[in-house]
Amino acid sequence: MHNFASALAKAKAGTILDRQAIGALLAAGPEESQELFNAANQIRHDHVGDKVHLRAIIEFSNYCRKNCLYCGLRRDNHSIQRYRLTEREILNAVKTARELGFRTVVLQSGEDLYYDAPTIARLVETIKKRHDLAVTLSLGERGRDDYRDWREAGADRYLLKQETADEHLFSIIKPDGSLQQRVQCLRWLKDLGYQTGSGNMVGLPGQSLATLAEDISLMRELDVEMAGIGPFLPHHATPLKAAASGDLVLTLKTLAVTRLCLPQAHLPATTSLCTLTPDGRKLALNCGANVIMPNLTPAGVRDKYLIYPQKADIIEQPEAALKSIQALLAELSRPLAQDYGHAKKTPGRSF
Ligand code: 5AD
Ligand code: SF4
DSSP states (O other): OOOOOHHHHHHTTTOOOOOOOOOOOHTTTHHHHHHEEEEEEHHHHHHOOOOOOOEEEEEEEEEOOOOOOOOTTOOTOOOOOBOOOOOOHHHHHHHHHHHTTOOOEEEESSOOTSSSSHHHHHHHHHHHHHHHEEEEEEOOOOOOOHHHHHHHTTTEEEOOBBOOOOOOHHHHHHHOHHHHHHHHHHHHHHTTTTEEEEEEEEEEEEOOHHHHHHHHHHHHHHTEEEEEEEEOOOTSSSSSTSOOOOHHHHHHHHHHHHHOOOOOOOOOHHHHHHHHHTTTHHHHHHTTEEEEOOOSHHHHHHHOOOOTTTTTTOOOHHHHHHHHHHHHHHTTTTOOOOOOOOOOOTTTTOO
């Protein structure tokens, strides 16, 4: 049996937490939660410092072959207008990001096979040749050969959230795939030398604290370099439209415990968290987060990448977003990182 105090003491001492201890931290009551957030903030400071890294996200296609129950881009949602950016449009958005000072671009899309492996490889190669930028891909599940070709073309990182580590829940909310296959993709990515990101949603219907503890354990087992943690938000044109939104405090607790378990990881203040509450960014930066991912998708299509409703970054122009980020970081005395923000290797890592 673990109680909160002993689990937190272990975490602070750097002991690896088992699922029970992780569960005890996630079950923190109101006063304990503040203690948990402070501990996560301290561990973040000690291991990755105060700098905050910016990643420009470019959502270049909202077509998707999958039918995830929670997501507005699911293939059966015929009420959204689909778009695909051309290579030239994507490269223009990348150029804008570089001109605004970003050091990383994240190319994200639904699972859209229209962009075949050579097209993506060419795009990555062109970006690396033209700009001094780290490139992150977030294109969903593909074969190992595709991942290898993109890595060889110069891609630095890949984001593929597990969404949930509960096999049964996974098969319900992601009916086109399996947790096993997704974890296989994550292992391939790690093996190919990508800095690999996973993550989950907090508050999915049918989820429990034990499921969340499982999520954090899986991310630690995979030794991911990044983890995106945000609340589930119901989308009106999906089968989960009547479900409740994820809870704010539970999302923050999940973020904080992830920081305790993965001290070196890059953890973003997610857009979904900012959609749930306007001060989401500040709350996240104070309990373990060290990354912000502003939206650089061209204005003409930005409102069409609606994975969930009222996405916080849709109306905001990049320049205005940067201004408000700078003001927030000044308030928190957190400097803006100027380097690529590559993940630190965990000691003993095999590559
Ligand atoms: N609520 C919260 N997050 C969502 N995502 C997709 N749909 C939703 C939703 N309804 C997240 C998933 C996915 C990322 C692109 O957006 O975690 O990985
Ligand atoms: Fe497609 Fe990803 Fe949305 Fe699933 S979560 S429907 S794979 S965009």
